[in-house]
Amino acid sequence: MKSRHNKLALFVWLAVMLASVLVIAQTRFVADLSAFMPKVPSARQQMLIDQLRDGAIARIVLVGIEGGDEAERGRLSRLLVSRLAHNPRFTSVQNGDSKTQQRDQLYFFNNRYLLSPAVTPERFSVAGLRTAIQDTLDAMSGDVGLVVKKILPRDPTGETLQIVDQFIGESQPRSSNDIWVSRDGKRAVLLLQLAESGLNTDAQATALDDVRQAFASLPQRHADTRLVMSGTSVMSVASRDTIKSEVERLATLGTVLVVALLLLVYRSLPLLLLGLIPVVSGALVGIASVSLGFGHVHGLTLGFGTTLIGEAVDYSIYLFIQRAGGNEPGHFWRTIRLGVLTSITGFAALMCSSFPGLSQLGLYSISGLVTAALVTRYILPGLMPARLNLRDLSGPGLMLQKGLDFLTRMRWVMAVVLLAAVAVLVFHQQDIWSRQLNALSSISKGQNKLDAELRGDLGGNDMRYVASFSAPDQESALQLAERSRRVLQDLVRQRVIGGFHTPDELLPSQASQRARQAALPTVVEARQRLVQALDGMPLQADRLEDFLADVVRSRAQPLLSRQSLQGSAANVLLDSMLIKRPNGYLVLMPLQPIGEGAKGGEIALDKVRATLERQQLGQVTVIDLLEETTAIFDSYTHEALVFSSLGSLAILLLLGFTCGWMQAVRVTIPLGCAVLCVVAIFDACGIQLTILHLVGLLLVVAIGSNYALFFANKQQLGSEAEQRQVEVSLVVANLATVTSFGLLGTSSVPVLSFIGSTVAIGALLALVFSAMMARIHPRAHHS
Amino acid sequence: MKARQIMRAPIISKTLAGLAVLLAAGLCQAAELSVADLMQMLGQKKSGTATFVEKKYIAMLKQPLESSGELAFTAPDRLEKRTLKPKPESVVLEGSKLMLERSDGRRMTVALSDRPEVAAFVESIRATLSGDRGALERFYTVALSGAAEKWQMNLTPIQPRMQKVVSQIRIAGSQAQVRTIEFQQADGDRSEMVITSTSAK
Numbered sequence: 001m002k003s004r005h006n007k008l009a010l011f012v013w014l015a016v017m018l019a020s021v022l023v024i025a026q027t028r029f030v031a032d033l034s035a036f037m038p039k040v041p042s043a044r045q046q047m048l049i050d051q052l053r054d055g056a057i058a059r060i061v062l063v064g065i066e067g068g069d070e071a072e073r074g075r076l077s078r079l080l081v082s083r084l085a086h087n088p089r090f091t092s093v094q095n096g097d098s099k100t101q102q103r104d105q106l107y108f109f110n111n112r113y114l115l116s117p118a119v120t121p122e123r124f125s126v127a128g129l130r131t132a133i134q135d136t137l138d139a140m141s142g143d144v145g146l147v148v149k150k151i152l153p154r155d156p157t158g159e160t161l162q163i164v165d166q167f168i169g170e171s172q173p174r175s176s177n178d179i180w181v182s183r184d185g186k187r188a189v190l191l192l193q194l195a196e197s198g199l200n201t202d203a204q205a206t207a208l209d210d211v212r213q214a215f216a217s218l219p220q221r222h223a224d225t226r227l228v229m230s231g232t233s234v235m236s237v238a239s240r241d242t243i244k245s246e247v248e249r250l251a252t253l254g255t256v257l258v259v260a261l262l263l264l265v266y267r268s269l270p271l272l273l274l275g276l277i278p279v280v281s282g283a284l285v286g287i288a289s290v291s292l293g294f295g296h297v298h299g300l301t302l303g304f305g306t307t308l309i310g311e312a313v314d315y316s317i318y319l320f321i322q323r324a325g326g327n328e329p330g331h332f333w334r335t336i337r338l339g340v341l342t343s344i345t346g347f348a349a350l351m352c353s354s355f356p357g358l359s360q361l362g363l364y365s366i367s368g369l370v371t372a373a374l375v376t377r378y379i380l381p382g383l384m385p386a387r388l389n390l391r392d393l394s395g396p397g398l399m400l401q402k403g404l405d406f407l408t409r410m411r412w413v414m415a416v417v418l419l420a421a422v423a424v425l426v427f428h429q430q431d432i433w434s435r436q437l438n439a440l441s442s443i444s445k446g447q448n449k450l451d452a453e454l455r456g457d458l459g460g461n462d463m464r465y466v467a468s469f470s471a472p473d474q475e476s477a478l479q480l481a482e483r484s485r486r487v488l489q490d491l492v493r494q495r496v497i498g499g500f501h502t503p504d505e506l507l508p509s510q511a512s513q514r515a516r517q518a519a520l521p522t523v524v525e526a527r528q529r530l531v532q533a534l535d536g537m538p539l540q541a542d543r544l545e546d547f548l549a550d551v552v553r554s555r556a557q558p559l560l561s562r563q564s565l566q567g568s569a570a571n572v573l574l575d576s577m578l579i580k581r582p583n584g585y586l587v588l589m590p591l592q593p594i595g596e597g598a599k600g601g602e603i604a605l606d607k608v609r610a611t612l613e614r615q616q617l618g619q620v621t622v623i624d625l626l627e628e629t630t631a632i633f634d635s636y637t638h639e640a641l642v643f644s645s646l647g648s649l650a651i652l653l654l655l656g657f658t659c660g661w662m663q664a665v666r667v668t669i670p671l672g673c674a675v676l677c678v679v680a681i682f683d684a685c686g687i688q689l690t691i692l693h694l695v696g697l698l699l700v701v702a703i704g705s706n707y708a709l710f711f712a713n714k715q716q717l718g719s720e721a722e723q724r725q726v727e728v729s730l731v732v733a734n735l736a737t738v739t740s741f742g743l744l745g746t747s748s749v750p751v752l753s754f755i756g757s758t759v760a761i762g763a764l765l766a767l768v769f770s771a772m773m774a775r776i777h778p779r780a781h782h783s
Numbered sequence: 784m785k786a787r788q789i790m791r792a793p794i795i796s797k798t799l800a801g802l803a804v805l806l807a808a809g810l811c812q813a814a815e816l817s818v819a820d821l822m823q824m825l826g827q828k829k830s831g832t833a834t835f836v837e838k839k840y841i842a843m844l845k846q847p848l849e850s851s852g853e854l855a856f857t858a859p860d861r862l863e864k865r866t867l868k869p870k871p872e873s874v875v876l877e878g879s880k881l882m883l884e885r886s887d888g889r890r891m892t893v894a895l896s897d898r899p900e901v902a903a904f905v906e907s908i909r910a911t912l913s914g915d916r917g918a919l920e921r922f923y924t925v926a927l928s929g930a931a932e933k934w935q936m937n938l939t940p941i942q943p944r945m946q947k948v949v950s951q952i953r954i955a956g957s958q959a960q961v962r963t964i965e966f967q968q969a970d971g972d973r974s975e976m977v978i979t980s981t982s983a984k
Contacts, residue, residue: 138869141839141848143883146948149841149972538846 006382020288027291031240031299056575058198058232062454063190067225073188083214089207092193096180113554116159119516129533132157182457204233230451275316278372282312286368312372314733321729339706346702349647397724421680434688465591477585478509499592503578640691644698667708670769696758704766826914830857831983837976
């Protein structure tokens with residue numbers, strides 16, 4: 001009967017393992033950090049943030065060439081452009097040379113009658129021409145006279161000025177010897193646009209490698225010159241690489257450490273292998289469940305796999321050590337079951353999180369732990385040799401008991417530590433919660449600094465304020481952009497905003513282009529009107545033959561399309577503002593603050609919104625990305641606080657119902673102290689807590705409750721020798737947990753290190769406090 | 784986001800170049816024949832205001848274009864040119880920043896460090912007004928003629944980039960007063976600014 005049960009269990013186990021392996025073989029693994037970025041409540045905000053992360057803006061790569069002298073950097077910059085210009089992985093390669101600049105200038109100058117918002121029939125009437133030309137002459141007499149003088153023969157109505165006007169007030173890259181250089185002149189700077197979207201990290205990585213290789217192979221390159229790159233793609237490729245290598249390192253090291261620990265305790269290879277069975281089974285089922293539940297598995301979830309090793313191995317440790325001591329299994333399994341239940345309760349709270357990464361982690365841990373526990377319960381005993389040749393642990397056991405006895409006597413220390421922790425939290429004034437979204441990003445400070453520098457060099461400001469809308473097609477998108485532009489222009493005049501950009505500045509809607517063409521007079525009309533308009537002015541009509549020729553040409557020229565901008569720098573800008581999406585177009589219009597005065601860096605968005613609303617442009621949404629992300633982050637920290645508290649409460653209730661309220665309180669006090677102390681330690685070290693620290697604290701409660709339970713479980717107490725076995729197994733299990741989480745704590749990926757360090761410190765404290773508080777003193781028991 | 788600057792860069796830089804040339808206004812102090820003495824006299828000026836009338840002689844136009852307004856200089860580095868006719872606009876140079884404001888209220892600010900050629904113009908004019916010979920000679924070959932009562936300083940640009948726009952700047956004055964500033968442009972056009980001091984310290 002029993003052996004048939006065993007066979008059935010073994011069969012089920014093998015079948016599940018096989019199924020898991022099959023599922024895992026089909027699984028897509030991802031490694032970007034987006035899973036650990038909160039999902040934004042509104043679809044539009046999500047779309048915007050996605051755009052910044054994966055869209056056209058994320059395709060821009062900022063490149064710097066450092067070292068050597070200016071001439072060398074300039075030479076390398078030009079060579080690099082020529083190497084990359086025909087690489088299909090890049091849609092734009094620019095270093096500010098006059099060739100590209102001319103292409104842009106020509107686009108704006110040659111197409112000025114289609115591009116200028118000022119072109120109307122009135123402007124080309126006699127009176128309109130007179131006013132426009134007088135304005136141009138006035139401008140010539142003023143501070144920008146030298147420029148205006150150049151365009152006068154072909155553009156006396158000053159349409160080019162109208163276009164240039166839209167770009168006034170921007171900071172620009174500094175040029176030296178015909179290429180862009182950094183503000184301090186110590187770096188040549190370039191701007192690349194990748195062909196592939198941010199969703200394809202592999203293709204982006206290949207393109208970035210192309211840049212590095214092209215640079216490395218430039219002829220006669222001075223050895224001290226170097227290439228630096230930044231941009232969303234560079235950062236996401238870098239963080240993906242970090243995560244990949246971290247996951248590999250952690251998995252390997254974690255396995256090695258736990259194996260070493262178990263070998264030290266068991267001194268037996270068969271036992272070691274048996275002990276790893278629940279761990280491996282748990283990991284396989286965990287990955288397979290996440291794959292089935294989410295459609296893909298995040299690399300970081302795998303990273304947490306090491307922690308599962310730490311927890312799942314506990315069960316077999318308890319089993320072997322206590323079995324070798326000849327403990328009564330019934331009580332033992334009851335305690336294990338309770339331990340698993342409390343852990344599951346904790347992880348279940350994670351599953352409710354809005355962070356996709358955390359809910360993956362919850363599912364992974366629950367399925368993994370349940371599997372590990374079931375395998376330990378139903379498979380391991382059948383595989384175990386009848387007589388366990390565990391090395392005699394009574395020596396260390398005795399020493400351990402002395403230590404624990406000492407701890408129990410030192411119970412008052414707990415009160416002191418607790419007081420100290422409370423004092424730290426009360427008197428340390430810093431906000432214990434971090435509100436920085438990038439606290440979770442694995443980008444190094446150095447990389448962030450470089451990014452800020454390169455952005456400054458290229459004159460780009462942070463995209464903080466954005467007005468956006470979507471439209472079914474390009475034409476309606478551009479028409480709505482034109483209406484928005486008129487409103488935004490008013491806002492600039494009222495000094496509500498400092499500046500803005502709309503896509504129609506670069507590519508007007510077909511309707512506007514046609515209307516502008518229709519507004520242009522025929523050559524006969526134009527000549528006639530010009531003569532009348534110039535009457536009494538210092539300019540003669542016969543000097544403006546080129547102007548007439550341009551007007552005639554513009555009347556009949558083909559309308560501008562996206563192709564007309566191909567290869568120009570303006571195209572990169574247009575790509576970031578007019579974005580094609582699967583079902584329509586998304587328009588992003590960056591708004592710049594006034595930039596002066598105390599609140600110069602901010603825009604009163606309510607005024608912008610109200611004005612847009614008044615002009616029947618309610619569909620244009622205006623958002624402050626900084627505030628938006630901070631607010632979202634706050635709300636998620638809040639959410640995490642709620643679910644952690646609920647999780648902890650559920651664990652407490654579970655303990656109360658299963659082993660009585662007195663017992664529950666005995667178990668809870670050390671856990672509460674451990675949590676408080678961890679928070680105090682972080683606070684004292686000046687580390688602000690993030691949502692992931694909070695998750696770590698929840699895990700401290702979930703894992704730590706196991707220790708407290710074993711210590712406090714009366715039924716398990718038999719002879720002193722038996723109690724020693726329990727204690728040895730607890731300490732070994734704790735060491736395994738602290739080791740695996742501690743390892744995570746050393747990771748350079750903040751997501752991993754935050755949880756790792758929290759749990760490692762917390763679990764250790766939970767064990768010590770449990771020993772002090774929950775442990776029933778043997779002597780007390782016997783007396 | 785960065786691309787938008789590309790087309791404007793040359794236009795604006797030339798704008799500013801032109802602008803900076805026109806800033807050459809001042810109300811300064813006397814000198815003798817040597818450059819050193821002239822600079823020393825000019826350098827004693829603390830502040831001053833003046834009116835200006837500027838005429839631009841342009842080949843395409845039958846008559847010169849005229850503009851007028853006010854100038855204010857505060858040592859060591861603030862210079863303001865406020866044009867009143869034909870269109871109000873103003874330019875303020877302060878430290879390493881150049882701020883432009885137009886009649887419609889739109890403003891733009893340019894950091895001189897970003898535009899070496901504009902810095903050449905601006906720095907030389909400011910250098911003249913504050914009597915900073917070193918700064919002046921970094922960008923120009925300086926030739927002085929005449930006597931303290933009626934002197935003329937010819938500045939010839941050293942930078943090839945600037946030579947393409949301006950071939951010579953002629954500043955004339957009497958004692959510590961700058962009376963006229965004339966720009967000879969490379970294409971043959973020229974402008975002439977006549978300055979009348981209204982107050983000086």
